[in-house]
Amino acid sequence: MKAVKHSRIGALLATALASSLWSTAASAQGAVTVYGIVDTALAHTSNADAAGNSATRLSSLTGSLPSRIGFRGSEDLGNGLAAVFTLESGFNPDTGVSGQGGRLFGRQAWVGLKGSWGTLQVGRILNMTFLATARSDVLGPNLFSINSIDLYLPNARSDNAVGYLGSFRGVSVGATYSLGRDGAGAGGPSATNCGGEVAGNAKACRQFTALLGYESKSFGVNTTYDQLQGNAGAAGGLSTSERFDRRVTVNGWTMLGATKLGAGLIARKTDASSGVTESRLAYLGISQPLAPRLTLDAQVARRDVQDSNDDTNMFVARLTYAFSPRTAAYGAVGRMDNHGAAAVALDAGGTVAPGRAQNGVMAGLRHMF
16 A cells, blocks of 8 residues: 555656646746736616617626736747737626627737837737727727727727737837738627638728837827728628728827826728718827826717718716726716717617717726736
8 A cells, every 4th residue: 555655646746747847848938828807887878769768788898998818928939039929808798708709819819920120910910090099098998988989999900910010219110911801790890791811802801000100108199091991791881892991090198297198080981882971080088097096087079970960079087996906996977969860879889869969877897817
C-alpha cells in the first residue's frame, strides 16, 4: 500500500511540475486575458405605439455598455513585433442569447501583427467609424444616446476585413477594407444580409473606412470616411452593388480640468431603392465628475434630414455611481422629439409612433471583469 501511495504522490508531483513548467513557458511566450461586462437596465418609455401606450422592459441591446465576454492575447515575436488577437462575444443579458446577428464572436474576431509601425488586423474588426466616435461621445453606447438615432454607430464592424491603425507622435491614421461587410441575415440591427465575396461582382457588399486624427492628453480631433455597398437581398434598400450608404464624420473632445466636452458631426448619404436621402447628425456632450465616485454625463443631438421635415432632437442625462473600479449603478432620463414622419425611439431598438415625442427613464447595474 505504501508503494502505491508513493507512486500516486510521485505522479501528482510530476503532473504539478509539468503544469508549472508549461505555464512558465507559456507566460514567457505570450499571455491571454479573459475579460467582460455584464450590464443591464430597466427602462420605461412613453408613446411606444400609435395609441400612445408606454412600455417597461429590461434592456436587450445595451444598458450603459453592451454586455460581452472576450479573450485577448499576444505573443512576443522579437524585434518589437507581436502577434495579437481578440475574440469578443456579445450577448443580451435579459435572455442570454448571442448578439450581433447570433454570431459566436460577433463583436470582434481577428488576428494580427503589432509593432512600432502600428497594428494590422484580419477578420471581423471594429472599423474607423466606431473608433472615431469612441472618445467624443460622452454617453457611448448607452440605451438612450445618439446610437438610437443611428443604429449603425455602435455596430460599426466589418466582416471579412483587413484593417490598419497606427499612431505617430499623436497623429492617428487608419483604414479598413472589407470584401463582404456583413454575412449575418437576421438577428437585430447589426445583421444586414450582405456577405459579399461574389464571383463576377467586385463591388458586392464591399466597404471602405478611413481615419485621420490627432490626440494629446488634453484634446483630440479626427475625421473619417465610411462607404458600404449593397447587393441583392441586403437590408436598408441597398438592393444592388451600385447602391451605397456613406458617412463622413468630424469628431472632437477636450478636457477643461476634470470636465470633458465632446462633439461631432456625421454627414450621411444613402442611395437606396427608395431614393437618395441625406442627413446631418450633430451632437454635443459634457462629462462632469460631481464627487470622487459620482459622474454626470449629458448630451444633446439633432438629426436634420435634408429637404424633409422628418427631423429629430434628443436630450439625455445620466448619473453614474461607482461602487468600485469594476462595479457601478446608473440612472438616466431622456427625451426624443420626432417631427414629420420621423419615428426614432429613445431606447435603442425600441419603438415610437411616427412624429411623436418620447420620454424615458432607466436604471441599471454594470459589472466589469
